[in-house]
Amino acid sequence: GQNIDQPTEMTATEGAIVQINCTYQTSGFNGLFWYQQHAGEAPTFLSYNVLDGLEEKGRFSSFLSRSKGYSYLLLKELQMKDSASYLCAVLDSNYQLIWGAGTKLIIKP
Amino acid sequence: DAMVIQNPRYQVTQFGKPVTLSCSQTLNHNVMYWYQQKSSQAPKLLFHYYDKDFNNEADTPDNFQSRRPNTSFCFLDIRSPGLGDAAMYLCATSRATGGTDTQYFGPGTRLTVL
Numbered sequence: 001g002q003n004i005d006q007p008t009e010m011t012a013t014e015g016a017i018v019q020i021n022c023t024y025q026t027s028g029f030n031g032l033f034w035y036q037q038h039a040g041e042a043p044t045f046l047s048y049n050v051l052d053g054l055e056e057k058g059r060f061s062s063f064l065s066r067s068k069g070y071s072y073l074l075l076k077e078l079q080m081k082d083s084a085s086y087l088c089a090v091l092d093s094n095y096q097l098i099w100g101a102g103t104k105l106i107i108k109p
Numbered sequence: 110d111a112m113v114i115q116n117p118r119y120q121v122t123q124f125g126k127p128v129t130l131s132c133s134q135t136l137n138h139n140v141m142y143w144y145q146q147k148s149s150q151a152p153k154l155l156f157h158y159y160d161k162d163f164n165n166e167a168d169t170p171d172n173f174q175s176r177r178p179n180t181s182f183c184f185l186d187i188r189s190p191g192l193g194d195a196a197m198y199l200c201a202t203s204r205a206t207g208g209t210d211t212q213y214f215g216p217g218t219r220l221t222v223l
Contacts, residue, residue: 008149033211042113042201042216044214101149102149
């Protein structure tokens with residue numbers, strides 16, 4: 001079967017750095033997405049990785065290791081508005097998007 | 110500036126009473142998706158349209174139907190909603206299904222079944 005694993009919940013402090021991990025087992029791989037979803041709202045696109053390595057976009061960075069079936073999303077200089085769920089999703093060999101259940105990130109002052 | 114629009118944002122219906130959710134897009138994307146998302150769970154793909162070609166997921170109940178009368182609009186019909194159908198329904202679009210085309214989501218419709 002296909003599986004995406006992420007921690008259910010994480011807590012971090014405003015101004016700090018947090019790393020959200022995602023491991024996957026899918027039939028084929030055509031890239032990995034990270035989405036941010038605030039409570040009661042739709043997911044919004046954050047990043048896409050298809051090659052190994054780190055992609056940096058402002059305060060957010062995303063890393064991929066295909067050999068390990070592993071990715072992480074790194075959030076720096078945390079702000080209260082970063083409190084949200086972060087969903088990892090993988091495009092499988094059929095270009096179907098396989099979603100993780102999301103990691104709820106709680107930011108404390 | 111809204112690119113994917115869903116109406117209504119909140120919908121209340123009675124057990125067994127048909128309900129229709131709507132989605133429209135201004136992106137001129139070829140693909141439109143409907144997802145069901147329950148609290149603290151991953152979005153679950155119900156079906157998608159590539160242009161007029163309808164693709165149903167194998168485990169999508171027959172109770173759920175969809176229509177896409179033109180490029181811009183797509184509808185989700187729930188013929189006989191049950192209590193278990195209460196969820197957030199997300200519409201998304203992408204240029205195509207292959208490659209790296211990002212899916213863009215609408216704000217969702219939260220369905221309550223009484």
